[in-house]
Amino acid sequence: MPNKNDYKKMKIDELVVLSQQEDFSALEELIRKVQKDVFATLSYMLKSNENLYDLTQEVLLKLARNISNLHNPKCFQGWLNHIITNTYYDYLRKLKNKPPVISIEYSCPSQDSEINIEIPDKHSKPIEKCITNECERQVKKAIRGLPEVFRIAIVLREFQGLSYEEIASTTNSSIGTVKSRISRARMKLHEDLKNYT
Amino acid sequence: MNIQFTCNQIESLIGYFIEGKLAPSLLEFFNQHLKKCPKCRKKVEQLQKVITKYAPENNPHESKPDKELIGNLSAYMDNELDTGENVKIKKMTILNPNARQKLESMYKFKKLMHNAYEKTKNDTKFDYSKSIVATLNEGQGYTTTYFRNIIILFVLLLIAVITGFIYLYF
The missing domain is CATH 1.10.10 (Arc Repressor Mutant, subunit A)
Incomplete structure (x- = not known):
């Protein structure tokens, strides 16, 4: 039976597989590893911090409840982003008093390809220091100011590293549309943030 | 000296040629190769098209x-x-x-x-990991306890019905 330190050293794929075997310690460690990403992604998707913590917990609970339904552990990141995006869309529908449409079903766009998520190496020196609170606020303000479809696309691309194909699958759009949305989002952000580079 | 460029050599010099910065001594041999090699000639034409399209003076x-x-x-x-x-x-x-x-x-x-x-x-x-797993287990515990209680009640009811029948007929 692995001990606490063993779980801390495991990769995401390994924790996913163990969680699917009802290893609750592995599930706890998996949640610990992804919760900050879920929070940060939602914080850039939402237009304000209202309900941010609630939605984060909602996503994590859905992850915990449905982890056994994930057929291919390799697709975990795309599956998690599917949950994040759907939870966000359901939240928007609730605000507009429309019924939620929750779908945990997710099919990996291409099962054979590797999903490469850039995870910064903790031991390497950062090229630049963390930016100031003010700068972070301005970046968040600029991203939150984007039209919704641009915002979702750029957040999934920049912060979750999804491919255009995966973003198209998650947002029910075409690859060409995703390409256009991302480039237009970048143009708008460039305009809004030119004083911060 | 008769210099004959290979296609790989043309590939490495193509940028200088397009920019007009290729050394004059090499230009003759470059053009000689282009005359004989349609593949390299096509590459140069394609690159020239791209450069022309995005050249600042054309935009x-x-x-x-x-x-x-x-x-x-x-x-x-x-x-x-x-x-x-x-x-x-x-x-x-x-x-x-x-x-x-x-x-x-x-x-x-x-x-x-x-x-x-x-x-x-x-x-x-924050750290939600423990609370999320606890919520998950609570849900399962609650369902299991509820189900168990229903089964116990059902069995008791069955025993009562059977006892009643036995009492009535015997």
């Missing part, structure tokens, strides 16, 4: 960002172009200072956004 409205250029640079940065397009854009950014500047600017913004995202992540102090 007088530079103050308005070229949407198609930005779109392609954006997809290039995300490694979402096919091999042919990838090579075209790479060569174009090498030869066109305007495109190169735009790409460098896009990389700077990418870095800025990532820094902001990492700061957001690092500033979070």
